[in-house]
Structure formats: structure tokens, C-alpha cells
Amino acid sequence: MIVRVPGDKSVSQRALLLAALAEGESRLRGVLPSADPRSTAGALRAMGAVIPPLPDDGSEIRVVGRGLRGLEAPRSPLDLGNSGTGTRLLLGVLAGQPFESVVDGDASLRSRPMARVTDPLGAMGARFEWLGEVGRLPVRVRGGALKGLEYDLPVASAQVKSALLLAGVVGGVPVGLTEPGASRDHTERMLRGCGVSVLTHVRGPGRRVELRDPPARLRPLDLDVPGDLSSAAFVVLAGLLGVTPGPVTVEGVGLNPTRDGMLDLFRRMGGRLTVEATGDAGGEPVGRITIEGGTLRPIEVDEADVTAAVDEIPAVAVAAVRAPGVTRIRGAGELRVKETDRIRAVAVNLKALGVDVVETDDGLDVTGTDAPLQGRVDAFDDHRIAMVFGVLGAAPGNRIEVEGRESVEVSFPGFWSLLERLRHG
Ligand code: S3P
Numbered sequence: 001m002i003v004r005v006p007g008d009k010s011v012s013q014r015a016l017l018l019a020a021l022a023e024g025e026s027r028l029r030g031v032l033p034s035a036d037p038r039s040t041a042g043a044l045r046a047m048g049a050v051i052p053p054l055p056d057d058g059s060e061i062r063v064v065g066r067g068l069r070g071l072e073a074p075r076s077p078l079d080l081g082n083s084g085t086g087t088r089l090l091l092g093v094l095a096g097q098p099f100e101s102v103v104d105g106d107a108s109l110r111s112r113p114m115a116r117v118t119d120p121l122g123a124m125g126a127r128f129e130w131l132g133e134v135g136r137l138p139v140r141v142r143g144g145a146l147k148g149l150e151y152d153l154p155v156a157s158a159q160v161k162s163a164l165l166l167a168g169v170v171g172g173v174p175v176g177l178t179e180p181g182a183s184r185d186h187t188e189r190m191l192r193g194c195g196v197s198v199l200t201h202v203r204g205p206g207r208r209v210e211l212r213d214p215p216a217r218l219r220p221l222d223l224d225v226p227g228d229l230s231s232a233a234f235v236v237l238a239g240l241l242g243v244t245p246g247p248v249t250v251e252g253v254g255l256n257p258t259r260d261g262m263l264d265l266f267r268r269m270g271g272r273l274t275v276e277a278t279g280d281a282g283g284e285p286v287g288r289i290t291i292e293g294g295t296l297r298p299i300e301v302d303e304a305d306v307t308a309a310v311d312e313i314p315a316v317a318v319a320a321v322r323a324p325g326v327t328r329i330r331g332a333g334e335l336r337v338k339e340t341d342r343i344r345a346v347a348v349n350l351k352a353l354g355v356d357v358v359e360t361d362d363g364l365d366v367t368g369t370d371a372p373l374q375g376r377v378d379a380f381d382d383h384r385i386a387m388v389f390g391v392l393g394a395a396p397g398n399r400i401e402v403e404g405r406e407s408v409e410v411s412f413p414g415f416w417s418l419l420e421r422l423r424h425g
Contacts, residue, residue: 026221029224034409034410042078049065087114088116094141114136126146168211224281225281234391255285270294339410356369386407390415
């Protein structure tokens with residue numbers, strides 16, 4: 001069976017932001033028509049960017065940008081919904097805009113740490129006033145003239161790195177960053193496509209990223225958004241757990257090497273995966289992944305694995321349920337500050353299904369079993385938690401009810417019908 005997955009969420013969000021900041025009209029195809037990019041688009045429209053509604057079929061949209069410092073002060077708080085990426089990247093943009101704005105989001109987003117971006121943005125000259133709890137949304141931003149930044153990121157985070165690079169671009173100031181691991185580099189690639197010089201050097205397991213001479217304007221984008229590798233992970237998981245009767249191929253999926261760690265992890269678990277590069281879209285490698293099942297075995301997952309597959313660790317933990325022995329996941333503390341505490345969510349749900357799982361500060365030990373799994377689990381308002389347990393529930397012999405199925409709308413509209421197709425061919 002051949003399937004496609006919707007557009008990449010990370011690339012879609014960045015494309016909307018950079019198109020809004022470019023001078024002239026950008027053309028974007030395959031933008032993910034889901035809640036997160038819609039929140040980001042809504043915030044950009046509230047500041048004067050001309051962005052049409054995101055079409056459900058991913059057809060081309062034309063975005064008229066406002067230039068680097070041409071956004072207008074929004075009249076009401078910017079509501080970023082559930083989108084951590086939209087929020088953090090936008091905070092970088094707002095830091096360099098000469099106006100005041102308020103950024104807010106849903107209950108999940110209000111619980112997520114924002115000081116990781118506002119501290120370094122504050123060092124560049126932006127001012128932030130917490131309107132609720134310190135370090136959490138809502139926040140009032142007073143942007144303006146910025147100064148350059150030299151900064152060591154305490155955690156490998158593409159969102160923090162991107163926010164700081166965007167602040168440098170908008171503010172027209174140099175930024176030098178060192179990160180302890182190699183986080184996804186979509187922003188660097190897309191900025192290069194807009195005519196910005198961003199240099200990257202390997203530094204041990206991490207990276208040194210430099211924005212030296214930010215240009216006065218950004219070239220508009222003409223870009224095809226690849227399918228989302230993180231969404232493809234659920235199809236791969238379905239193949240590994242025997243949801244699909246035969247081999248399944250995901251076509252047109254982004255294969256960015258800074259975030260394809262799940263391919264390695266699933267292969268180490270015994271998954272039979274074939275990956276074929278077919279070309280390039282918007283500066284990102286694209287290809288197809290074929291899954292032909294496999295006999296699963298337990299693995300040890302460390303911090304570097306987590307950085308390269310940060311959103312796929314719940315899928316690895318769920319695959320581990322069918323790997324006889326103990327899969328140990330460590331160095332995954334960042335999962336506790338995602339859309340929900342994903343370590344806790346996976347542990348609570350697996351326990352509810354009778355799986356032997358131990359939660360540690362920064363990871364999980366999952367003991368594989370071949371028992372049929374039945375029961376009720378909670379999505380914890382987190383799209384990826386809903387989807388991994390949806391796939392586990394579709395595996396032969398299991399009957400799992402997922403509470404909060406609608407949260408998949410954040411990143412994967414059509415997920416439940418695709419799962420039915422995978423199941424029944
Ligand atoms: C993202 C970066 C990751 C990832 C998130 C998307 C991005 O977060 O978990 O889903 O688009 O930059 P961190 O940068 O916080 O690790």
C-alpha cells in the first residue's frame with residue numbers, strides 16, 4: 001500500500017513566518033492544513049501579513065510579506081493555540097518589532113517554559129512582562145532595536161535556536177549560537193533559501209550556528225512543503241506492530257538528517273525499513289520509506305538518539321511494548337515539557353493497559369509483552385499521544401479506546417481515516 005502524510009509542521013510554520021517577513025509574494029504548496037499552522041497564520045494576519053485560508057488539499061497559497069520590520073501592532077492578544085513552535089519562533093520575530101504585543105495560548109501552551117527563549121531575547125534588548133505565572137504565557141512583549149548575541153544553548157532546541165536566529169535577522173544583528181546537540185535545522189535551510197547566510201559547524205555532538213551579516217530584506221519563498229516525517233512515524237509504527245497486513249510505503253516525506261533519528265531507532269529495534277531519496281523540496285531532502293514489518297527487539301535509547309527523534313520517542317516506547325525484554329529510554333527529559341509531559345503520559349497509559357513500565361526522571365523502561373492489550377487511555381490533549389495509542393489499539397488482538405481523539409487535528413488531519421485504511425487495506 002502507498003500512502004502520503006500531510007505537510008511538515010515545522011517547515012509549514014517556518015514558511016508562513018518567513019513569507020510574512022519577506023518582501024513580495026511567496027508561493028507555498030503543501031502547507032499543513034492543521035490547527036498549529038492555522039494559529040501561526042492567524043497571528044501573522046493580525047499583524048498585517050496577507051495570508052489566505054490554508055486549503056485542506058495543500059494547494060498553493062500566495063503570501064504577501066510585510067518586510068522584516070513592517071508588521072503592525074496587533075489590536076488584541078495573539079492566540080497561538082497549542083503551538084509551541086509558532087509561539088517561540090514568533091517571540092523571536094516580535095523581539096525585533098517596534099511595538100508592544102501580547103502572546104497567549106491554550107492551557108497546554110500556558111504550562112510550557114518560555115524563559116528558554118525570552119532570557120536570550122532579553123539579552124538582545126527585548127523586554128518581556130509575564131502577565132500570569134513567571135516564565136509562562138501570557139506574556140507582553142516590547143520589541144525594538146536589538147543588539148547581537150553570543151549564546152550557549154543549555155538544551156538542544158530548534159525552537160530556541162530558530163527564535164534567536166529570527167531575532168537576529170529581524171533586528172539586523174549578528175547571532176552566534178552553540179548547542180549541545182544537533183537540533184533540526186529547517187530554519188537555517190529556509191533562511192538560506194531567502195538569501196541569508198547562516199553557517200553551521202560541527203562541534204562534537206553539537207553545533208555552532210552563525211548568522212553573520214543579516215541582509216536588509218528577505219527574498220520571498222517558492223516552496224513545496226514535504227510530508228511530515230513525524231507523521232510518517234505513525235505509519236512506520238503501524239507497519240512494525242502489524243496493523244497493516246502487507247508492506248506500506250510513505251511517499252513524498254521529508255528526510256532531513258537532523259531529525260530522522262527514528263529510522264535508526266526502529267531499525268535497531270528490528271524493523272525492516274527501506275529509505276529511498278527521490279529529490280529535494282524547499283531545501284529539504286525528500287523520499288519514500290517502506291516498512292515491511294519485522295521482529296521487534298528491545299534497545300537502549302540515549303540523549304543523542306532523543307535529540308534526533310525528539311517527537312518520535314513516544315512511538316519508540318509504544319513499539320517497545322511488542323519487543324520481548326526491556327527497552328531503556330534515557331536523556332529524554334525534554335519530553336516532559338512538550339504538549340504534555342510525554343514521559344508521564346506514556347507511562348500512565350501503558351500501565352492502564354497492563355504493560356510493565358517504569359518512569360524515571362528522564363526516561364522510561366518498557367517491558368515487552370505479547371498479551372492482548374485492552375482498556376482506555378487518555379490523549380492528555382496531546383496529538384502525538386493520541387496517535388501512538390491509536391496505532392497500538394489498531395494492532396491485532398488489541399482493543400484500546402483513546403479519550404481525546406480530536407487532538408490529532410493539531411498536526412495530522414485525517415489521521416483516523418488513514419489508520420482505518422492501513423488496517424483494512
Ligand atoms: C520543533 C522543535 C522541537 C519539536 C517540535 C517542533 C520545531 O522542539 O519537539 O515538535 O519545529 O522547531 P524543541 O526545539 O523544543 O526541542
